[in-house]
Amino acid sequence: MIKEKFDLTGKVAIITGASKGIGESMARGMAEFGATVVVSSRKQAAVDEVAKQFQSEGLAAIGIECHVGNAEHRQALVKKVIEKYGRIDILINNAGTNPYYGPIQRMPMAAYQKTMDVNVNSAIELSNLVQPFMKAQGGGSIIHISSIEGLHPSKMMTAYNISKTALIMLGKNQAIEWGKHNIRVNMICPGYVRTKLSEALLADDATKERLEKNCALGRYATPDEMAGMAVFLASDASSYMTGSTIVNDGGLLHAPLF
Numbered sequence: 001m002i003k004e005k006f007d008l009t010g011k012v013a014i015i016t017g018a019s020k021g022i023g024e025s026m027a028r029g030m031a032e033f034g035a036t037v038v039v040s041s042r043k044q045a046a047v048d049e050v051a052k053q054f055q056s057e058g059l060a061a062i063g064i065e066c067h068v069g070n071a072e073h074r075q076a077l078v079k080k081v082i083e084k085y086g087r088i089d090i091l092i093n094n095a096g097t098n099p100y101y102g103p104i105q106r107m108p109m110a111a112y113q114k115t116m117d118v119n120v121n122s123a124i125e126l127s128n129l130v131q132p133f134m135k136a137q138g139g140g141s142i143i144h145i146s147s148i149e150g151l152h153p154s155k156m157m158t159a160y161n162i163s164k165t166a167l168i169m170l171g172k173n174q175a176i177e178w179g180k181h182n183i184r185v186n187m188i189c190p191g192y193v194r195t196k197l198s199e200a201l202l203a204d205d206a207t208k209e210r211l212e213k214n215c216a217l218g219r220y221a222t223p224d225e226m227a228g229m230a231v232f233l234a235s236d237a238s239s240y241m242t243g244s245t246i247v248n249d250g251g252l253l254h255a256p257l258f
C-alpha cells in the first residue's frame with residue numbers, strides 16, 4: 001500500500017535544533033508517523049522538556065544536547081544514539097543561526113565564520129559521522145534545512161544567504177556520492193515561518209507588510225506547515241528522490257515583478 005510508505009516505525013531520527021520552532025515540529029511529525037526521535041539542541045533541559053512532552057503523548061523520543069558547532073558534541077551525539085538504538089535512519093540538519101544583518105562590505109568575518117560553522121560545516125561533519133551507519137544498514141535519509149534565502153539574494157542577510165546556498169550544493173554532492181549506498185539527501189527551503197529566529201525580522205512593520213504583500217498566500221507559515229515535508233523526505237514515500245530541493249514558501253519566490 002502506498003499509504004504504508006509514509007510509515008516510519010522502526011526508524012531512528014536525529015533532528016538538530018529541535019527544542020523549538022521548525023525542528024520541534026518536524027520531530028513531532030516524524031514521531032507521530034512512528035519514528036523514534038532524538039531531539040537535539042544546545043540545551044539539555046530544553047530538549048528533555050520536548051522529549052518528555054512527546055513521551056507523555058505516547059511518542060518515542062529522547063533528548064540529547066549537542067551544539068552543532070562543537071566537534072566533541074557532534075561525536076557524542078552520534079555515539080549515544082548508536083549505543084542506545086544501534087542505528088540511525090534519518091538525520092535532519094536543522095540547527096541554524098543568523099548573527100549578522102547588513103551588507104557584505106561591513107560583514108565581520110567572525111560572524112561569517114560562525115554562520116558557516118553552524119549552518120554548513122556542522123552539516124558536513126554530522127553527515128560524515130552518520131554515513132557509515134546508514135551505509136551498513138543499507139540506506140538512510142539526510143535532510144538539510146536550507147531557506148528561500150539560499151535561492152534568492154538579499155541585502156541584509158549576506159552570510160546567511162551564502163550558507164543556505166552552500167547547504168543546497170552540499171546536499172547535491174552528497175546525493176551523487178552516496179546514492180550507491182541508498183543514502184538519499186534532500187533539501188527543504190522554507191519561506192517565512194513564525195519562530196524565534198524570524199522574530200526580529202517580522203517585528204519590523206515595513207518588512208512584515210512587504211512580505212505579506214509579496215507572498216501569494218498572504219501570510220507566514222507556522223512551524224507545523226514544514227513538518228509534512230520532513231516526514232515525506234524521511235520516509236519510503238520519497239524513495240526515488242535525492243539531491244532535490246523543495247521550496248515551501250507560500251509562493252513568496254513568485255512575487256510578481258509587475
Ligand SMILES: NC(=O)c1ccc[n+]([C@@H]2O[C@H](COP(=O)([O-])OP(=O)(O)OC[C@H]3O[C@@H](n4cnc5c(N)ncnc54)[C@H](OP(=O)(O)O)[C@@H]3O)[C@@H](O)[C@H]2O)c1
Pocket residue numbers: 016017018019020021022023040041042043046066067068069094095096097118145146147148189190191192193194195196197198
Ligand atoms: N523561521 C524561518 O522563517 C526560517 C525560514 C527559512 C529557513 N529557516 C531555517 O530553519 C531552521 C530552524 O529555524 P527556526 O526558525 O525553527 O529557529 P528557532 O525557532 O530559533 O529554533 C532554532 C533551534 O535551533 C537550536 N539551536 C540554535 N543554535 C544551535 C546550535 N549551534 N546547535 C544546536 N542547536 C542550536 C535552538 O535551540 P537551543 O537554543 O536550545 O540550542 C532551537 O531549537 C534554521 O536552519 C533556519 O535557518 C527558518
